[in-house]
Amino acid sequence: MAAAASLSVPAGKLYVAVSGSSISLLRHDSSSSSFVATAGSCHVCPGCCVPPFSSDVDACRPCTIALPGMDAFQGLRSCKRYPKLAGSPPLGGARSVSSFAEQMKSVTLRGASTSRPSRGVVSCEAGMKIVFVSAEVGPWSKTGGLGDVLAGLPPALVARGHRVMTVAPRYDQYRDAWDTSVTADVVVGGRTETVRFFHCHKRGVDRVFVDHPLFLARVWGKTGGKIYGETTGEDYPDNQLRFSLFNQAAIEAVRLLDFKHSSSSSSSSSSSSNSPSPFQGPYGDDVIFVANDWHSALVPCYLKSIYKPRGQFVNAKVAFCVHNVLYQGRFAATDFDLLNLGEELRPSFGFLDGYEKPVVGPKINWMKAGFEEADVLLTVSPNYAKELVSGEDKGMELNHVVQRRGIVGIVNGMDVQEWDPASDKYLEVNYDASNVLEVKPGLKELLQAEVGLPVLPHVPLFAFIGRLEEQKGSDVLCAALPKLMQEENALQMVVLGTGKKRFESELRALEKRYPERFRAVCKFNAPLAHLLTAGADFMVIPSRFEPCGLIQLHAMR
Numbered sequence: 001m002a003a004a005a006s007l008s009v010p011a012g013k014l015y016v017a018v019s020g021s022s023i024s025l026l027r028h029d030s031s032s033s034s035f036v037a038t039a040g041s042c043h044v045c046p047g048c049c050v051p052p053f054s055s056d057v058d059a060c061r062p063c064t065i066a067l068p069g070m071d072a073f074q075g076l077r078s079c080k081r082y083p084k085l086a087g088s089p090p091l092g093g094a095r096s097v098s099s100f101a102e103q104m105k106s107v108t109l110r111g112a113s114t115s116r117p118s119r120g121v122v123s124c125e126a127g128m129k130i131v132f133v134s135a136e137v138g139p140w141s142k143t144g145g146l147g148d149v150l151a152g153l154p155p156a157l158v159a160r161g162h163r164v165m166t167v168a169p170r171y172d173q174y175r176d177a178w179d180t181s182v183t184a185d186v187v188v189g190g191r192t193e194t195v196r197f198f199h200c201h202k203r204g205v206d207r208v209f210v211d212h213p214l215f216l217a218r219v220w221g222k223t224g225g226k227i228y229g230e231t232t233g234e235d236y237p238d239n240q241l242r243f244s245l246f247n248q249a250a251i252e253a254v255r256l257l258d259f260k261h262s263s264s265s266s267s268s269s270s271s272s273s274n275s276p277s278p279f280q281g282p283y284g285d286d287v288i289f290v291a292n293d294w295h296s297a298l299v300p301c302y303l304k305s306i307y308k309p310r311g312q313f314v315n316a317k318v319a320f321c322v323h324n325v326l327y328q329g330r331f332a333a334t335d336f337d338l339l340n341l342g343e344e345l346r347p348s349f350g351f352l353d354g355y356e357k358p359v360v361g362p363k364i365n366w367m368k369a370g371f372e373e374a375d376v377l378l379t380v381s382p383n384y385a386k387e388l389v390s391g392e393d394k395g396m397e398l399n400h401v402v403q404r405r406g407i408v409g410i411v412n413g414m415d416v417q418e419w420d421p422a423s424d425k426y427l428e429v430n431y432d433a434s435n436v437l438e439v440k441p442g443l444k445e446l447l448q449a450e451v452g453l454p455v456l457p458h459v460p461l462f463a464f465i466g467r468l469e470e471q472k473g474s475d476v477l478c479a480a481l482p483k484l485m486q487e488e489n490a491l492q493m494v495v496l497g498t499g500k501k502r503f504e505s506e507l508r509a510l511e512k513r514y515p516e517r518f519r520a521v522c523k524f525n526a527p528l529a530h531l532l533t534a535g536a537d538f539m540v541i542p543s544r545f546e547p548c549g550l551i552q553l554h555a556m557r
């Protein structure tokens with residue numbers, strides 16, 4: 001504990017202290033006029049800092065640190081390169097505020113708001129309790145950008161002082177998530193089903209996984225299309241039951257789980273803490289749910305139909321975020337009766353379309369219900385927000401609903417820790433601006449060898465990463481590739497993607513025809529995606545539309 005000296009600060013608030021290469025989280029204790037280091041660890045680099053929260057980041061492996069009060073992860077890009085103040089000791093707990101404040105005078109925080117109360121001390125308005133509900137959460141489950149966002153955004157919000165939970169199905173026996181022993185009964189299709197909650201605490205985020213045979217026994221794997229159906233583009237016939245169960249379970253998780261984040265455990269608490277947290281106990285009712293895409297669109301509906309009438313979650317709000325309006329969850333109208341929802345909700349689902357699957361004519365549409373019932377609608381870029389209301393073509397017949405409700409576009413971020421070439425765990429050699437010209441050619445050679453192409457440093461290497469579907473321009477790519485592969489074009493290309501079988505077999509046939517120049521890797525392979533992004537000379541993105549698109553963000557980084 002250290003004397004608060006003459007700094008005038010409100011009591012009880014959390015402060016992030018930054019000094020040279022050190023960062024710590026302090027709470028002001030008015031009774032002793034002191035700053036006390038809170039228990040916790042670096043939110044952003046799990047396992048690299050030990051409690052208390054303060055850490056000498058030079059001692060950590062290279063990491064990226066986000067600071068509350070800053071606009072983005074621009075503050076300390078890489079601990080390795082961030083200059084340490086001469087003579088500044090690491091923050092080994094609470095330290096003298098006067099010496100701390102003095103040091104702050106010589107530290108410039110790039111991007112920090114100039115209106116902050118005192119220079120160098122960034123007030124952390126620890127406030128919102130945010131619960132993301134999503135069918136995917138990277139790295140545990142991911143088929144595309146949704147998994148990426150659920151991996152990277154929650155820790156970024158934690159770093160801004162919020163308490164954040166994600167809830168996703170448990171598709172596999174995740175090594176790092178533990179059984180909380182907490183169960184809940186939910187009603188789907190007229191039957192009561194019991195779900196069980198698994199949990200871990202990583203990078204400051206409570207990661208909750210809903211366990212039920214409809215997920216684990218069906219999918220049994222972390223990635224790939226099997227999350228939604230046996231083959232790409234085909235829903236499991238009981239997806240309305242699977243995700244109805246999941247949405248109710250997600251709300252129950254918030255209601256029932258009591259997080260201890262300590263070594264003690266009890267039958268009703270979760271103590272699977274991989275990184276200590278300053279937050280303890282249950283989340284309570286006053287949370288903000290962020291529901292993502294059609295698979296979690298029923299969260300506002302269950303809150304309205306079941307919980308609020310019981311006096312639960314009365315002040316809870318729901319933001320519904322659409323990542324891709326192409327996938328809406330359209331089912332037979334009679335399936336509404338399977339969803340355990342009150343009649344008053346039926347009109348929100350009502351939808352008429354001309355598609356033949358699964359039935360022609362009146363249907364229910366989960367995404368429409370999410371749009372109708374959420375408190376606020378969000379999407380993944382300002383441009384996509386415009387496209388969604390531009391007409392039936394891009395709004396996919398929900399444009400009128402979105403137009404009426406209004407929508408806010410916030411461009412996706414990326415996980416700058418995962419996609420940092422200076423620390424990327426998938427790269428044999430890391431690089432940054434200072435050594436990119438030496439390292440990148442080596443990574444290109446590694447990549448060529450890895451996929452079995454001739455190692456030719458001077459031949460330009462093109463890469464495509466993504467779902468093999470029309471949206472991503474896979475048909476355009478397949479049509480263009482034979483022309484590109486002509487002898488006179490000295491180039492190589494690697495396609496990494498899974499999706500429609502038609503495209504997979506066309507690409508495999510091309511590989512047979514041009515073994516010296518072309519590789520089709522029709523798998524989901526995260527390490528290869530990183531190596532391609534780092535080692536290729538060009539990324540090819542022939543998409544017809546991209547709500548945001550993370551591939552190009554990763555490539556630019």
Ligand code: ADP
Binds near residue numbers: 465466498548549550
């Ligand atoms: P979308 O969400 O429309 O699929 P994005 O570009 O927003 O597209 O995000 C795609 C994400 O999925 C990226 O992180 C990309 O690296 C990853 N990805 C896509 N296909 C594969 C694959 N076959 N193997 C590994 N990663 C993949």
